[in-house]
Amino acid sequence: xxxxxxxxxxxxxxxxxxxxxxxxxxxxxxxxxxxxxxxxxxxxxxxxxxxxxxxxxxxxxxxxxxxxxxxxxxxxxxxxxxxxxxxxxxxxxxxxxxxxxxxxxxxxxxxxxxxxxxxxxxxxxxxxxxxxxxxxxxxxxxxxxxxxxxxxxxxxxxxxxxxxxxxxxxxxxxxxxxxxxxxxxxxxxxxxxxxxxxxxxxxxxxxxxxxxxxxxxxxxxxxxxxxxxxxxxxxxxxxxxxxxxxxxxxxxxxxxxxxxxxxxxxxxxxxxxxxxxxxxxxxxxxxxxxxxxxxxxxxxxxxxxxxxxxxxxxxxxxxxxxxxxxxxxxxxxxxxxxxxxxxxxxxxxxxxxxxxxxxxxxxxxxxxxxxxxxxxxxxxxxxxxxxxxxxxxxxxxxxxxxxxxxxxxxxxxxxxxxxxxxxxxxxxxxxxxxxxxxxxxxxxx
Amino acid sequence: xxxxxxxxxxxxxxxxxxxxxxxxxxxxxxxxxxxxxxxxxxxxxxxxxxxxxxxxxxxxxxxxxxxxxxxxxxxxxxxxxxxxxxxxxxxxxxxxxxxxxxxxxxxxxxxxxxxxxxxxxxxxxxxxxxxxxxxxxxxxxxxxxxxxxxxxxxxxxxxxxxxxxxxxxxxxxxxxxxxxxxxxxxxxxxxxxxxxxxxxxxxxxxxxxxxxxxxxxxxxxxxxxxxxxxxxxxxxxxxxxxxxxxxxxxxxxxxxxxxxxxxxxxxxxxxxxxxxxxxxxxxxxxxxxxxxxxxxxxxxxxxxxxxxxxxxxxxxxxxxxxxxxxxxxxxxxxxxxxxxxxxxxxxxxxxxxxxxxxxxxxxxxxxxxxxxxxxxxxxxxxxxxxxxxxxxxxxxxxxxxxxxxxxxxxx
Numbered sequence: 001x002x003x004x005x006x007x008x009x010x011x012x013x014x015x016x017x018x019x020x021x022x023x024x025x026x027x028x029x030x031x032x033x034x035x036x037x038x039x040x041x042x043x044x045x046x047x048x049x050x051x052x053x054x055x056x057x058x059x060x061x062x063x064x065x066x067x068x069x070x071x072x073x074x075x076x077x078x079x080x081x082x083x084x085x086x087x088x089x090x091x092x093x094x095x096x097x098x099x100x101x102x103x104x105x106x107x108x109x110x111x112x113x114x115x116x117x118x119x120x121x122x123x124x125x126x127x128x129x130x131x132x133x134x135x136x137x138x139x140x141x142x143x144x145x146x147x148x149x150x151x152x153x154x155x156x157x158x159x160x161x162x163x164x165x166x167x168x169x170x171x172x173x174x175x176x177x178x179x180x181x182x183x184x185x186x187x188x189x190x191x192x193x194x195x196x197x198x199x200x201x202x203x204x205x206x207x208x209x210x211x212x213x214x215x216x217x218x219x220x221x222x223x224x225x226x227x228x229x230x231x232x233x234x235x236x237x238x239x240x241x242x243x244x245x246x247x248x249x250x251x252x253x254x255x256x257x258x259x260x261x262x263x264x265x266x267x268x269x270x271x272x273x274x275x276x277x278x279x280x281x282x283x284x285x286x287x288x289x290x291x292x293x294x295x296x297x298x299x300x301x302x303x304x305x306x307x308x309x310x311x312x313x314x315x316x317x318x319x320x321x322x323x324x325x326x327x328x329x330x331x332x333x334x335x336x337x338x339x340x341x342x343x344x345x346x347x348x349x350x351x352x353x354x355x356x357x358x359x360x361x362x363x364x365x366x367x368x369x370x371x372x373x374x375x376x377x378x379x380x381x382x383x384x385x386x387x388x389x390x391x392x393x394x395x396x397x398x399x400x401x402x403x404x405x406x407x408x409x410x411x412x413x414x415x416x417x418x419x420x421x422x423x424x425x426x427x428x429x430x431x432x433x434x435x436x437x438x439x440x441x442x443x444x445x
Numbered sequence: 446x447x448x449x450x451x452x453x454x455x456x457x458x459x460x461x462x463x464x465x466x467x468x469x470x471x472x473x474x475x476x477x478x479x480x481x482x483x484x485x486x487x488x489x490x491x492x493x494x495x496x497x498x499x500x501x502x503x504x505x506x507x508x509x510x511x512x513x514x515x516x517x518x519x520x521x522x523x524x525x526x527x528x529x530x531x532x533x534x535x536x537x538x539x540x541x542x543x544x545x546x547x548x549x550x551x552x553x554x555x556x557x558x559x560x561x562x563x564x565x566x567x568x569x570x571x572x573x574x575x576x577x578x579x580x581x582x583x584x585x586x587x588x589x590x591x592x593x594x595x596x597x598x599x600x601x602x603x604x605x606x607x608x609x610x611x612x613x614x615x616x617x618x619x620x621x622x623x624x625x626x627x628x629x630x631x632x633x634x635x636x637x638x639x640x641x642x643x644x645x646x647x648x649x650x651x652x653x654x655x656x657x658x659x660x661x662x663x664x665x666x667x668x669x670x671x672x673x674x675x676x677x678x679x680x681x682x683x684x685x686x687x688x689x690x691x692x693x694x695x696x697x698x699x700x701x702x703x704x705x706x707x708x709x710x711x712x713x714x715x716x717x718x719x720x721x722x723x724x725x726x727x728x729x730x731x732x733x734x735x736x737x738x739x740x741x742x743x744x745x746x747x748x749x750x751x752x753x754x755x756x757x758x759x760x761x762x763x764x765x766x767x768x769x770x771x772x773x774x775x776x777x778x779x780x781x782x783x784x785x786x787x788x789x790x791x792x793x794x795x796x797x798x799x800x801x802x803x804x805x806x807x808x809x810x811x812x813x814x815x816x817x818x819x820x821x822x823x824x825x826x827x828x829x830x831x832x833x834x835x836x837x838x839x840x841x842x843x844x845x846x847x848x849x850x851x852x853x854x855x856x
Contacts, residue, residue, distance in 0.1 A: 103569055244664065286664045317611075338668050340603065340625040341633065343676040348636050355638035396660040406651040413647045427641040431648050434637065438652060440659055440669040 007035050010279055012392060016445040017241050017287075018042050018273060019084025021297035024389070026082075039273055043122065043266050045083035053081040064111045067101055071312035071322045074114065078296045079307065085269070086118060091292060092240055093117040094322075095330035097132050097164060099141040101323045109137040109191060110323045125233065125263040126224045129164065133216055136188035142328075145187050149201040152180040159328055160223065170228040171208065178205040182214040224263050230255040237268065242278050243286045244334045250277045285394050285444045288337050291318035293445055294346060298353060298437065301390060308352070317345045338443075350437035354430045367425035379408035379416075386432055391441040399439065407432050489836050492708055492721045492752075492767040493589065495576075495614060496745070498728030499568065500771035502791035502819075504738055505541070506555055506808075510534035513811035517778040521735050521785070531555065531804050540743035543750025544794070551802035552753065552762075553794060554854040556828055558809035560790035560821025564773065568729070568787075572772035576615040578826050578845050588829055589720050590619030591844045592837060596719065597622045603675045603682075606720035607711060609704040617722055624722075625679060630687055630707060634680045652677075686714030694755035697747040701725045705752040713759050719837065728771060732782035745769070749796055762798035766836055766855075769794040770825070776817050790821035793828055799836075799856045806852075827852050 011030050015022045019042070022030065030038040041048060057076055062069045078087045094117060101110050113135050120128040132138050133156075139145055147153040157179035161171045185200030186193070205214045208222055223229055234254035238246035257271040258264075272278055289297065295315055299307070312322060319342050325331055376382045383403045387393050409415050411427050420428065436442055504521065508514045509528045528536035529545040535557075537545050547553040561580045565571045577584035586594070593605045597619075608617055608626045617624040627633045635652070637645045659670050690710040696702035704723040711718065725745055730737050749767060756762040774791030790809050809819035827849040830841035835855045842848050 284663075288665050288669070335665060335668055338665075338672045339623040340672060340676045340679045341627060343669075343672040344633055344635070344680065347673075347676065348632065351636040351638065355640060394661065394663075396658075398658060398660065399655045402651055402654050406647060409647060411641055411643045411647070413650070427638070427644050430638055431641070431644050435648060435651055435655075438673065439655065440666050440673065441661065441663075443669050444663055444665065 011035055011038055013279075013284060014038065014042075014273060015084065016293075016297070017278075018269075019088055020078055020293055021300050021445070022084070023300045023303050026300070039270065042083075042085040042273075043270055045086035045122070048082050050082050053077060056080055065107045067107050067110075067323060068309075068312055070107050070111055070114075071315075072307060072309065073111075074322055075296065075307055075311055075315075078292065079299045079304075086122065089121040089265075089269075090114065090117045092237070093121050093128070095240075095325060095333075096236065097138065098325040098328055098330035099137050100325055100327075104137045104140050106137065106140070106191075107323075109140070112191070113137040114323075122266045122269070123264070125258070125265055126220065128265070129160075129224060130217065130220045132164070133160070133183070133186065133220060134193035136191050136193060139186065139188045139193070144183055147180060147184050147186070148199040149181075149184050152177070152184060152201070154180040156180070156183055156186075157219075160219070163328060165223040165232060166226055166228040167232040170226070175207055178207045178214075179219050181205055182207070182219045183216045186216050227255070227259065230258040234258060234268070237272060240333070241269075241272055242275075243283050247277060250275060285392070285441070287445055288334055289443055289445045290331065290333060290337060291315045291320035291346075292322070294318065294443070295349065297445070298349070302353065302433070304353065308356075314345065314349050314352075318342050318349070346443065347438045350434050354434040354437070367429050368422060370429070371425070379404050382429070383407050383432065386436055390433070390436045391439065394444075395439065395441045399441075403432060403435065406435065488717060488719055488764070489838070490712060490719055490721070490765045491589075491832060491837060492705075492723065492765060493616060494745075494749075494767060494769045495572070495616070495722070495724040496728050496741075496769055496771040497572070497724050497726040498730070498771070499571075499773045499775055499787055500728040500741075500791060501730060501734060501738055501785050501788075502771075502774035503777065503785075504734070505538050505742055506531070506535050506557070506792040507538060508535050508808045508811065511808065511811050513777075517811070519779070520783050521779045535804060535808055537746075538739065538742045540739045541746035543746040544796075545746075547750060547753060547796060548802055552798065552800055553796050553802050554800050555804045556793040556795065556823060556852065556854070557804065557806040558790040558819060558822035559770075559793050559825040559828060560773075560819075561824055561826070562821075564789040564818070564821070566773060566787040566789070568772055573615055575770055575772060575825060578829055585618065586620055587614070587616040587618045588833075588844055589616050589722075590622060590624070592833060592839050593617070593622040593624065593720065594619040595839060595843070596837075603679050604716055604718040606722070607708075607716070607718055608722040609707055610722060610724045614722055614724065617720070624720075627679075627683060627707075628704075630683055633683060635677050682716070683711070686710055686716065690714060692755045692758060694751045694758065696751040696755075697744050699744060701744050702748050702751070705748045706755075709752055709755045712756065712761060712765065730775070730784045731780065731786060732784040734779075734784040749794075753796060757798070764798075766795060766797035766800060766832065768796075768828070768832070774819060777811055777814060777819060778817060788818045789815065790819040793825070795828070795854055801854050801856055803854075805854060823852065824849060828854075831855060 008031055015027065015030060033041060057073065062073045064070060081087055099113060101107060104110060116131050116135055120131055142156040142159055143153045144156040147156065154176050157176045162168050181201040182205055185196040187196045188194060202213055204211060207214055207219060210222060212218060231251060234251045238251055238254060253275065254268060254271055257268050261267040277283060292315065295311060315321065319337055320331060374385055376385055383400060387395055387400060407428050410424055503514065504523055507523045507528045509525045510533055515522045523538060527539040529539060529541060530536035531548055544553055561574065565574060574580045576587045578588040597605050605622050606617055606624045608624050609628055611628045613624060613626050637648050656670060656674050687710050690713065692709060692713065696706045708721045708723060725741060727737065727741050753762060756765055770793050771791055773788055775785035775788040780786055806822050809822060813820065826845050830845055830849040831852055831854065833839045833841035833844055
């Protein structure tokens with residue numbers, strides 16, 4: 001760890017990356033644990049009491065066959081659950097094994113797949129990959145339903161290697177053909193996996209230099225052990241959690257952890273979050289927030305108690321529609337999140353959230369109360385408070401000064417003469433939070 | 446003239462006129478200097494209209510002169526006396542009066558039986574093939590995205606192209622260029638708390654000042670700064686265009702009519718953008734096809750006719766070509782549900798002042814079928830290559846990978 005920054009600083013960094021940021025109360029909890037214990041808790045969601053979330057979800061009466069409801073359900077989990085890394089990894093695997101309801105056309109199957117990612121996502125990659133290969137949504141998505149003895153469909157065989165394990169260039173077209181034969185008969189019926197013996201090609205196959213009467217399980221077994229898989233996964237995880245261009249050295253270190261720990265994802269993640277490169281100035285605020293991080297992070301920081309039903313649509317317009325990744329590669333992330341229209345969507349989300357007026361927000365934006373509670377007496381203190389909360393104080397001095405100027409003026413733009421009245425204070429606090437949420441510093445994590 | 450962010454920064458900082466309309470983010474001085482209207486007859490514009498779902502070409506360009514059509518479509522075939530004739534063999538669906546008029550004026554080219562080898566009948570994969578112009582492998586960029594990458598060549602344009610649909614089609618995916626999506630102009634604006642309207646200018650002013658110089662060294666910060674500034678420049682420009690628009694053409698109600706109207710506003714408002722994308726959805730007519738498709742074709746025809754009339758009234762019709770395409774045509778024989786299933790070859794439309802109207806190529810054979818589907822006659826990439834070379838003055842060989850025949854629909 002870099003000694004010059006405090007434990008508290010790195011815990012905030014950890015929560016932004018391993019989770020979706022944290023509300024002030026949640027952050028307090030992790031700060032009290034300290035970095036090591038906080039990381040332990042994140043890595044062991046099975047030991048955390050998440051009943052509060054389950055109760056909140058039950059009260060929503062989500063329709064698990066309706067896509068918009070399913071998107072909201074997941075946003076609830078991300079925002080109000082106490083297992084942030086579990087949800088973040090579920091999002092990672094959703095992007096990695098990108099499956100879209102546009103083609104699957106079965107929302108409940110997408111729910112089942114999502115639960116699969118949550119169940120196996122921190123465990124063993126071997127088990128995860130096998131489960132994905134028998135997942136009904138995946139079978140439909142990559143056409144394995146049509147993969148039959150004598151008339152193979154190569155889509156799953158190709159993508160399991162190109163996108164899920166080895167990466168391009170580490171297998172041949174012949175390997176794809178042989179793997180396709182091994183996966184013949186792996187079908188879905190009535191939303192369950194079914195091994196259709198009549199459609200399965202039981203013959204000998206030669207795959208990545210090995211020969212046998214391989215079935216899909218054997219293909220999975222072979223793939224997870226390949227060095228190319230360890231590198232491919234390590235690179236993807238480092239890009240997702242550390243920086244857009246992680247160093248080759250770090251990728252190699254993490255690949256090594258994967259290979260020498262029986263493909264244990266939890267151990268890989270611990271290594272990532274303990275790595276010097278993760279805990280370095282170069283990785284700090286080095287990534288652009290995905291729409292999920294932007295939206296969920298905002299809801300947490302501003303302690304919004306109920307989700308606006310249009311959140312999923314706003315996220316879609318920012319470029320990320322849950323359960324509908326744009327293609328088999330998932331979401332590219334990084335600069336792909338940035339364009340004129342997507343920025344406008346972020347700005348408008350910020351305007352919407354900061355101009356909402358219901359009781360829960362009142363508690364937060366109740367201007368006088370907030371000032372009292374936080375001990376804020378003048379524009380400078382107000383700005384300092386919000387910049388610390390929302391962007392970890394990572395702004396240029398010129399921006400800070402200009403925000404103080406804004407906060408210290410009345411609604412028509414003239415400098416304030418004495419203390420503002422309640423109405424002016426309300427306008428200024430909302431406007432200030434809105435402005436901060438439109439800053440470049442708020443787009444990064 | 447193109448709007449460059451760097452140029453406008455010089456004008457914007459410190460010279461914002463607060464007293465002007467609430468939507469103005471940057472000074473009028475900047476606008477006058479840099480945003481002079483695009484001159485008619487200079488840049489060529491392509492409007493690409495995607496018909497989503499797989500449009501049944503046989504009921505749009507009806508082969509009324511070929512007997513098998515009626516044999517294979519006893520229920521959904523368009524009656525001969527209703528067809529709007531284009532020649533002795535084919536005619537338009539009766540809902541398409543507007544386009545029929547354009548045909549008679551010589552401004553509509555109908556390219557028959559466009560397709561590609563080894564046709565794919567998955568919506569998903571086939572539309573991708575048309576959008577990327579690559580039937581052989583899954584390409585990451587669209588044919589027009591690649592065109593825009595070359596044209597942009599590292600320049601700073603905010604509007605290389607505009608997509609008017611909610612989602613950006615792969616047609617417009619470039620490796621460098623970033624095509625903005627503006628599907629609802631009313632939403633495309635920097636919004637502030639409606640409860641405190643007077644505070645809006647203070648916020649906008651603070652935003653401008655802060656963004657003008659953001660001295661923070663983090664990866665990607667430049668990209669974010671540029672995008673934030675561009676978002677507001679773009680919104681201002683689009684809103685002033687829409688507000689100043691003086692056209693009076695009557696567009697059909699609905700999203701498609703609105704899309705074409707918005708595109709017309711941008712063209713006449715001098716956006717200097719070469720490509721626009723729009724789409725019309727609902728063509729996947731597996732059952733009870735006639736009513737559904739007729740309704741869509743009427744929207745399509747009325748929309749395009751209004752668009753052309755609008756441009757013509759402003760003497761801009763020679764600057765624009767509009768093209769329609771779909772992911773595939775549909776099967777020749779009707780199915781048991783008075784509809785049709787996914788098929789192959791389809792007719793394409795090209796409309797514009799410089800288009801040499803007419804019916805190009807023969808109708809696909811209705812007897813020599815490929816497993817019940819039409820065999821294509823023209824590789825769709827020939828149409829693209831003509832547009833790229835002759836209309837957009839670009840490099841079709843580089844963009845499409847090889848040369849294709851010149852169909853000759855451009856004057």
